[in-house]
Amino acid sequence: MTQMLSRRGFLKLSSTAAAVASLSSIPGTLGAMEESQKHYKGNAKFTPSICEMCTSSCTIEARVEDGKGVFIRGNPADKGRGGKVCARGGSGFNQLYDPQRLVHPIMRVGERGEGKWKVVSWDEAYTFIAKKLDEIKQKHGAHTVAFTARSGWNKTWFHNLAQAYGSPNLFGHEATCPLAYDLAMDDIFENGVSRDFAKAKYIINPSHNVFEGIVISYARQYMEALEHGAKVISLDPRLSTMAAKASEWHPIRPGHDLPFVLAFIHTLINENLYNKKFVEKYCEGFDELKASVAEYTPEKMALECDISADTIKRMAREFAKAAPKAIFDFCHRVTLTPQELELRRAIMMCNVLVGAVEQEGGYYLNKGAGFYNKFLGEGDAKAPVLKKPKIPAYPKVEFPRIDRIGEKDSEFFLAKKGNGIVTLIPKATLEDLPGVPYRLHGWFIARNNPVMTQTNTETVIKAIKAMDLVVVMDIQVSDTAWYADIVLPDTTYLERDEEFNAGGGKNPSYDVGRQKVVEPIGESRPGWRVAKELAEKMGLSAYFPYKDIEDYRLQQVGDNIDLLAKLKATGMASFGVPLLLQDKKSVAEFVKKYPSAASKVNEEGTIDFPHKIKLFSPELETVSKKGALSYEPYKYKEADELYFINGKSAVRTNGHNGNNLWLNNLCDDAAVWIHPKTAERLGIKNGDKIEVSNKYATQKGKALVTKGVREDTVFAYFGFGHISKELKRAYGKGVNSNTLYSPLVSPNSGMNLHVVGVKVKKA
Amino acid sequence: MAKKYGMIHDNNLCIGCQACSIACRSENEIPESVYRLQVWVKEEEYPNGTIGYEYHRQSCVQCENTPCVGVCPTKASHITEEGIVLVDVDLCVGCLYCVAACPYQARYVHPVTKAPDKCTFCHDTRLARGEEPACVTVCPTDALIFGDLNDPKSKINQALSSRVTYREKEKLGTNPKMFIVPNHKGGINS
Numbered sequence: 041m042t043q044m045l046s047r048r049g050f051l052k053l054s055s056t057a058a059a060v061a062s063l064s065s066i067p068g069t070l071g072a073m074e075e076s077q078k079h080y081k082g083n084a085k086f087t088p089s090i091c092e093m094c095t096s097s098c099t100i101e102a103r104v105e106d107g108k109g110v111f112i113r114g115n116p117a118d119k120g121r122g123g124k125v126c127a128r129g130g131s132g133f134n135q136l137y138d139p140q141r142l143v144h145p146i147m148r149v150g151e152r153g154e155g156k157w158k159v160v161s162w163d164e165a166y167t168f169i170a171k172k173l174d175e176i177k178q179k180h181g182a183h184t185v186a187f188t189a190r191s192g193w194n195k196t197w198f199h200n201l202a203q204a205y206g207s208p209n210l211f212g213h214e215a216t217c218p219l220a221y222d223l224a225m226d227d228i229f230e231n232g233v234s235r236d237f238a239k240a241k242y243i244i245n246p247s248h249n250v251f252e253g254i255v256i257s258y259a260r261q262y263m264e265a266l267e268h269g270a271k272v273i274s275l276d277p278r279l280s281t282m283a284a285k286a287s288e289w290h291p292i293r294p295g296h297d298l299p300f301v302l303a304f305i306h307t308l309i310n311e312n313l314y315n316k317k318f319v320e321k322y323c324e325g326f327d328e329l330k331a332s333v334a335e336y337t338p339e340k341m342a343l344e345c346d347i348s349a350d351t352i353k354r355m356a357r358e359f360a361k362a363a364p365k366a367i368f369d370f371c372h373r374v375t376l377t378p379q380e381l382e383l384r385r386a387i388m389m390c391n392v393l394v395g396a397v398e399q400e401g402g403y404y405l406n407k408g409a410g411f412y413n414k415f416l417g418e419g420d421a422k423a424p425v426l427k428k429p430k431i432p433a434y435p436k437v438e439f440p441r442i443d444r445i446g447e448k449d450s451e452f453f454l455a456k457k458g459n460g461i462v463t464l465i466p467k468a469t470l471e472d473l474p475g476v477p478y479r480l481h482g483w484f485i486a487r488n489n490p491v492m493t494q495t496n497t498e499t500v501i502k503a504i505k506a507m508d509l510v511v512v513m514d515i516q517v518s519d520t521a522w523y524a525d526i527v528l529p530d531t532t533y534l535e536r537d538e539e540f541n542a543g544g545g546k547n548p549s550y551d552v553g554r555q556k557v558v559e560p561i562g563e564s565r566p567g568w569r570v571a572k573e574l575a576e577k578m579g580l581s582a583y584f585p586y587k588d589i590e591d592y593r594l595q596q597v598g599d600n601i602d603l604l605a606k607l608k609a610t611g612m613a614s615f616g617v618p619l620l621l622q623d624k625k626s627v628a629e630f631v632k633k634y635p636s637a638a639s640k641v642n643e644e645g646t647i648d649f650p651h652k653i654k655l656f657s658p659e660l661e662t663v664s665k666k667g668a669l670s671y672e673p674y675k676y677k678e679a680d681e682l683y684f685i686n687g688k689s690a691v692r693t694n695g696h697n698g699n700n701l702w703l704n705n706l707c708d709d710a711a712v713w714i715h716p717k718t719a720e721r722l723g724i725k726n727g728d729k730i731e732v733s734n735k736y737a738t739q740k741g742k743a744l745v746t747k748g749v750r751e752d753t754v755f756a757y758f759g760f761g762h763i764s765k766e767l768k769r770a771y772g773k774g775v776n777s778n779t780l781y782s783p784l785v786s787p788n789s790g791m792n793l794h795v796v797g798v799k800v801k802k803a
Numbered sequence: 804m805a806k807k808y809g810m811i812h813d814n815n816l817c818i819g820c821q822a823c824s825i826a827c828r829s830e831n832e833i834p835e836s837v838y839r840l841q842v843w844v845k846e847e848e849y850p851n852g853t854i855g856y857e858y859h860r861q862s863c864v865q866c867e868n869t870p871c872v873g874v875c876p877t878k879a880s881h882i883t884e885e886g887i888v889l890v891d892v893d894l895c896v897g898c899l900y901c902v903a904a905c906p907y908q909a910r911y912v913h914p915v916t917k918a919p920d921k922c923t924f925c926h927d928t929r930l931a932r933g934e935e936p937a938c939v940t941v942c943p944t945d946a947l948i949f950g951d952l953n954d955p956k957s958k959i960n961q962a963l964s965s966r967v968t969y970r971e972k973e974k975l976g977t978n979p980k981m982f983i984v985p986n987h988k989g990g991i992n993s
Contacts, residue, residue: 130829
């Protein structure tokens with residue numbers, strides 16, 4: 041009777057299990073610290089900074105209240121965000137004082153993923169990493185170590201370290217998030233573009249769920265547009281909060297946004313709804329575009345996207361009529377498809393065709409200092425450009441990068457070095473990639489969590505296990521850290537100063553980066569310090585020509601001390617006045633402020649685009665014969681399967697805040713949304729335990745029966761089903777979408793695929 | 804004239820993001836097991852066949868005719884001159900009559916003081932500093948409006964005069980000072 045246990049026996053067993061669980065709690069966490077060592081010293085005044093609870097980087101300010109807690113609010117000086125903060129932002133305090141947070145470097149003592157660690161000093165940690173990196177350099181070459189760091193978090197420091205060490209393999213997280221649209225805008229506009237949602241009259245939104253994957257400024261702008269009576273069309277396979285707020289919701293077939301957009305463009309061109317004057321004057325490649333969409337009639341594409349031809353045509357007409365106050369939102373994630381680059385380019389071209397660019401209520405080019413200054417003549421002050429400390433030339437590397445960015449025949453040639461196709465790292469570790477004469481042997485990961493954020497989790501873990509060295513720097517034992525050799529305790533965003541940032545919306549802007557509100561707890565150290573100290577240990581200190589972050593910032597602003605003071609006091613600064621090149625009123629205001637700009641104004645009272653807008657890409661044509669737009673049907677699922685898609689929740693985002701106490705208590709499960717008819721067919725009731733499976737993985741979860749999803753589709757929030765056992769609140773709870781997704785890397789953009797076929801049954 | 808505080812929750816503007824709920828927790832040091840404020844999101848099928856979400860703010864509605872104050876034997880539950888319903892922990896004997904009497908299920912028992920507790924419009928924290936309640940200050944889409952009902956020029960009175968609003972369980976005659984702008988998608992145009 042081995043299956044039977046008496047109640048007493050069960051209690052005995054479970055108490056033993058509890059004891060084991062507490063013993064297995066790793067050393068080096070805040071919870072393991074002596075009470076007497078916990079001295080939280082902080083600033084009682086509100087300090088302006090930037091949130092890090094998700095990747096939106098909203099402006100905040102925070103103060104330590106009576107030495108007991110930290111209160112976080114939006115920065116009231118930021119008009120675009122109205123001084124607001126979301127639930128994730130308001131929960132930052134928990135991250136700081138989480139007992140499960142890591143505050144000492146720890147080193148693996150068991151097998152990878154076994155969860156056995158010992159605390160080491162920083163010096164021991166640096167010595168270990170330096171020695172291992174040297175061994176790999178001797179044995180396989182420095183180029184076989186990949187360095188991944190989050191943008192704006194640690195990239196500056198660790199990419200510097202990587203190149204000083206001799207590796208060209210630098211990566212950010214972009215290929216799992218914004219890379220495709222970044223590449224598309226660079227190709228079409230030779231510049232970044234943003235959207236003026238608040239003033240738009242007509243917005244088409246393909247799954248850009250700004251009310252859940254919250255960017256405060258976007259959420260406010262979309263709401264303002266709706267309040268002003270703008271028509272918002274949501275194309276989304278499930279009823280997101282955005283879809284619920286929209287004027288119309290069309291549950292498009294997952295992964296089939298591109299056929300919709302191609303039919304939309306077909307209608308704009310064939311019904312002469314496009315702005316001929318704008319296209320002739322400012323664009324090139326129109327004839328190629330016209331030819332490329334000729335076959336994509338609304339009637340034909342309606343069968344693909346599951347939105348009727350009449351509806352597509354009606355929307356195209358309404359969109360053209362509302363132009364230039366019209367936006368076809370190029371979105372954030374959509375349902376990432378194998379033709380990401382084509383999709384994002386096609387969407388952007390819709391706005392170009394109707395001339396809704398550089399106009400109020402349409403797209404506008406991002407105007408950082410360099411771009412803005414182009415329109416200023418002699419005699420007027422120019423926008424300040426932030427400088428960088430002078431770093432000596434890096435050692436020359438003979439080997440190509442694994443993604444071969446920068447080489448003419450690389451399919452990913454459009455990407456920038458600092459982005460890198462991070463999704464290729466597992467492949468480059470486990471198999472030979474074409475044109476890459478080596479495999480990867482080491483991975484240095486600063487605040488990135490590929491085990492959680494890349495698709496086909498099993499392959500990512502397999503690759504990590506095959507490495508000679510895996511270093512992770514994070515504030516907790518993340519899912520990736522769980523498999524690392526050594527984990528370095530990073531500071532939270534409330535404990536560190538960062539470099540100043542420069543950017544631009546309608547005019548140049550600057551921000552302070554992050555500012556320290558409390559002193560770092562335990563032995564946690566910020567990225568700038570760790571990279572510099574590790575470089576010193578490796579004899580590479582010449583590549584870090586600054587004393588500390590303060591010195592780095594001083595070198596950034598040069599003699600512009602006023603800018604430095606303003607950034608520190610208010611968190612942000614801007615230069616000049618907003619400029620929309622095609623808006624006469626805006627141009628007049630710009631010339632009034634800067635008389636030297638008069639020479640740039642054309643006879644129509646506007647300013648010409650500095651580059652032609654490309655409706656056909658000669659570069660993509662050379663590399664992949666994909667200069668024109670095209671649609672290649674892709675089989676996401678078998679006939680007896682359902683589409684599986686994911687999206688963001690308003691209270692939990694990404695791989696890193698699921699273990700947060702308050703957020704986890706608000707939502708600790710990613711239930712699987714299933715349509716009532718489908719549920720009935722499968723014999724599933726609301727709340728039933730279910731099994732979601734395909735050839736990649738099997739996940740157990742709970743069913744949420746709702747009409748808010750297509751009959752052929754199931755949906756779950758992502759960032760759930762954590763794999764690290766040290767994330768005690770979030771471990772194993774909810775369906776982990778990325779385990780189910782295929783390892784496909786989209787051509788040209790390197791993006792993951794976020795649609796897959798699954799079978800669902802009662803567990 | 805003394806101030807009389809009220810609040811509007813606009814169902815059209817609310818996105819159910821729970822920023823208010825977290826700000827309340829943070830500002831008022833609410834223990835984990837209980838809450839003063841949550842937003843409940845419910846899927847709704849409208850008469851025209853479309854579906855959407857309704858957002859219910861679950862918190863004290865600050866009645867003028869207060870069942871909770873009426874049943875309190877020790878005057879621990881009381882209403883201030885500004886119309887805010889409070890509990891004096893020192894006077895509370897823990898009989899929980901007020902918890903039972905509240906038709907809005909707005910009260911919880913504080914795990915440490917063992918006395919009933921509830922939303923106070925941040926009376927002791929924010930209002931004492933001359934600020935608006937924490938939930939109002941953080942709301943990303945400005946779905947909450949707070950202000951003085953006795954001031955004809957206040958933001959809340961302007962909004963009340965221009966929008967259709969209702970109050971929960973009005974027929975009980977409790978006269979709540981929490982007003983709700985119904986969802987337009989529900990078929991009511993304001």
